[in-house]
Amino acid sequence: MSALIEVRDLERRYARRDVHALRGVSFDVEAGQRFGVVGESGSGKSTLVRLLAALDRPTAGTVSFQGRRIDDQPERRLGFLRSELQIVFQDPMGSLDPRMRIRDIVSEPLGHRDPARVAELLDAVGLPAEAAMRYPHQFSGGQRQRISIARALAPSPRVLLADEPVSALDVSVRAQILDLLARLVAEYSLTLVFVSHDLGVVRHVCDRVAVMRRGEIVEIGDVEEVYEAPKHEYTRELLAAAPNLRAELARLKGDSDA
Amino acid sequence: MTLAVQHLRVADLVRDVSFEIGAGERVGLIGESGSGKSLTALSVMGLLPDELTASGSVRLNGKELLGASEKDLSRLRGNGLSMVFQEPMTALNPVMRVGRQVTEPFRVHGRRGRSAEELLAAVGLPGTARAYPHQLSGGQRQRVVLAMALATDPSLLICDEPTTALDVTVQAQILALIRSSLPAESALLFITHDLAVVASVCERVLVMLDGEIVEHGSTRSVLTAPKHEYTRRLLDASDLEAVGGSRGARPPAGAWGSAPEDGARR
Numbered sequence: 001m002s003a004l005i006e007v008r009d010l011e012r013r014y015a016r017r018d019v020h021a022l023r024g025v026s027f028d029v030e031a032g033q034r035f036g037v038v039g040e041s042g043s044g045k046s047t048l049v050r051l052l053a054a055l056d057r058p059t060a061g062t063v064s065f066q067g068r069r070i071d072d073q074p075e076r077r078l079g080f081l082r083s084e085l086q087i088v089f090q091d092p093m094g095s096l097d098p099r100m101r102i103r104d105i106v107s108e109p110l111g112h113r114d115p116a117r118v119a120e121l122l123d124a125v126g127l128p129a130e131a132a133m134r135y136p137h138q139f140s141g142g143q144r145q146r147i148s149i150a151r152a153l154a155p156s157p158r159v160l161l162a163d164e165p166v167s168a169l170d171v172s173v174r175a176q177i178l179d180l181l182a183r184l185v186a187e188y189s190l191t192l193v194f195v196s197h198d199l200g201v202v203r204h205v206c207d208r209v210a211v212m213r214r215g216e217i218v219e220i221g222d223v224e225e226v227y228e229a230p231k232h233e234y235t236r237e238l239l240a241a242a243p244n245l246r247a248e249l250a251r252l253k254g255d256s257d258a
Numbered sequence: 259m260t261l262a263v264q265h266l267r268v269a270d271l272v273r274d275v276s277f278e279i280g281a282g283e284r285v286g287l288i289g290e291s292g293s294g295k296s297l298t299a300l301s302v303m304g305l306l307p308d309e310l311t312a313s314g315s316v317r318l319n320g321k322e323l324l325g326a327s328e329k330d331l332s333r334l335r336g337n338g339l340s341m342v343f344q345e346p347m348t349a350l351n352p353v354m355r356v357g358r359q360v361t362e363p364f365r366v367h368g369r370r371g372r373s374a375e376e377l378l379a380a381v382g383l384p385g386t387a388r389a390y391p392h393q394l395s396g397g398q399r400q401r402v403v404l405a406m407a408l409a410t411d412p413s414l415l416i417c418d419e420p421t422t423a424l425d426v427t428v429q430a431q432i433l434a435l436i437r438s439s440l441p442a443e444s445a446l447l448f449i450t451h452d453l454a455v456v457a458s459v460c461e462r463v464l465v466m467l468d469g470e471i472v473e474h475g476s477t478r479s480v481l482t483a484p485k486h487e488y489t490r491r492l493l494d495a496s497d498l499e500a501v502g503g504s505r506g507a508r509p510p511a512g513a514w515g516s517a518p519e520d521g522a523r524r
Contacts (some may be wrong), residue, residue, distance in 0.1 A: 040425035041396070141291075170290040171451055198424060204498040239429035242311035243454030243494055252457060252478040 002029035002067050004159065004191055005052065005152040010061035012047050012215075015252055021047040022058070023215040031158070034185060034192040036206030036223065038199055038238070041214040045195045049163045050194065053087055054078050065159075082110070086152035092144035094217035096136040102147055103132035109154045124187075125180060142173035146180065153184065159191045160184075166201060199242045204229055211235050260413050260445040261302065265314035268306065272297050273469040275314075279414070284446040285476065286456035288492070289466035295449045298466070302447070303341055304331040321415060336367030337511040340407040344419040348401035357387025360405045369408060381405040381435060382456050397428035404435065411441055418449045433459060453496045457481055464490050 012022040022044045029035045039045045050056040051063055053085050054070045063071040070081055089095040096105055103118045125146040136144055145165060152160060166174040182205055185192045196202050202209055203223055212218040219232040230236045259278045266275040272294040280283050280327045289295050301312040316323040317336050334469050343349045351359055357374035364371040381401040391399055400448060407415060421429035440446060456463055463480045465473040472485040484490045
């Protein structure tokens with residue numbers, strides 16, 4: 001039984017600027033996994049997202065989805081992928097058409113209007129049914145991200161590809177959206193690929209994580225292992241640099257005892 | 259007091275905000291987008307958009323800033339007051355070499371000061387004076403902005419989310435740089451939404467919600483024994499590790515859905 005997503009020796013080079021965005025990346029995502037990808041800007045995360053969604057073609061290597069190659073197929077043969085894999089983007093304003101009503105945004109992937117399905121999806125993401133008749137600008141950032149998630153769920157995908165879905169949100173809203181994602185992934189038995197620069201966020205939602213730097217995966221493993229006992233120097237560096245509220249609070253409490 | 263803000267009000271967006279910052283004190287201002295953090299900072303800087311006016315009192319070293327003439331304010335910005343913004347690319351002039359930009363405060367305010375090379379070396383960027391902003395990374399650009407802000411040895415430095423646009427490893431470097439390069443007698447007002455950052459930089463903290471300061475005190479007391487319900491909620495939401503164990507399971511009751519701040523805004 002092969003993995004749901006298989007990535008082998010993936011390379012993406014942008015010849016004109018001589019940038020090697022991805023160099024020999026290989027990994028598997030099993031069905032039902034919550035797979036995190038962390039890295040800083042320039043690590044190749046976004047290039048990887050585009051290749052996983054077949055929105056771009058690699059210069060070498062392969063991406064297979066359910067055993068079928070998707071990296072060398074023309075768009076007309078990617079229909080199965082378009083319904084099986086859905087993306088939630090970082091900026092919920094930029095990815096929702098400002099002139100469309102929410103009911104049309106959410107039902108667009110279905111190809112037809114389906115008020116019952118829209119109501120069901122809005123309910124699943126915690127929005128009232130009245131939201132269907134409104135426009136994106138009438139919602140807060142967190143609510144817009146809920147709308148993006150409802151749209152992504154519309155065609156009943158197996159895989160949700162989330163590209164920095166909470167990076168533009170306030171902390172309290174961030175926690176709500178992460179919990180919503182975790183709940184939906186469990187309820188609908190989804191496979192989640194979650195890309196973020198934020199180690200804490202990845203730890204919160206994922207069970208497996210790949211750490212990227214300059215187009216390569218430097219470490220991959222179960223979340224607890226990687227966070228508790230990082231093997232690669234760069235992972236240790238990242239973990240040390242990330243602001244850690246718990247450690248800071250412990251230090252502050254320590255001060256008060258002293 | 260270096261900075262004394264009393265009954266500051268900006269339209270309905272900042273309401274009756276009062277606080278003080280003494281010489282050498284590092285004070286954090288936390289809150290979410292729309293809470294009025296940035297407007298408070300801009301009122302102090304005298305940089306509010308034209309359609310907004312501030313009332314109340316803002317005193318820097320005893321001098322009233324609200325209602326002061328542009329000429330007086332300009333002199334103060336040269337001597338007493340500077341600011342680091344969130345996005346270094348928009349804060350820098352894209353067609354001016356960074357060396358010329360960091361010494362601009364001296365030219366604008368008709369003073370003499372340290373050389374560009376010296377200012378840039380102090381923020382860890384020796385030999386970059388002839389570079390243009392686009393040739394530098396985001397972290398390097400923010401160092402340039404910081405060099406510019408520190409050029410005049412300000413008695414008050416305001417940082418508005420200075421590391422939000424940066425990678426974590428770069429953020430750690432910039433925070434360390436702010437801590438180490440700010441003169442000991444300078445006051446710092448540090449605006450952020452990240453509680454871990456505020457805990458690592460500031461000794462005192464103000465919590466803003468809907469235009470008001472709802473809690474203030476030492477960083478230790480506010481973050482380890484929060485009194486206001488909003489501060490507690492903010493802490494819960496920020497501590498992702500606490501719910502980390504429930505991965506995939508149903509979130510704790512009330513963690514999502516009907517939480518007011520996601521629904522109430524805009």
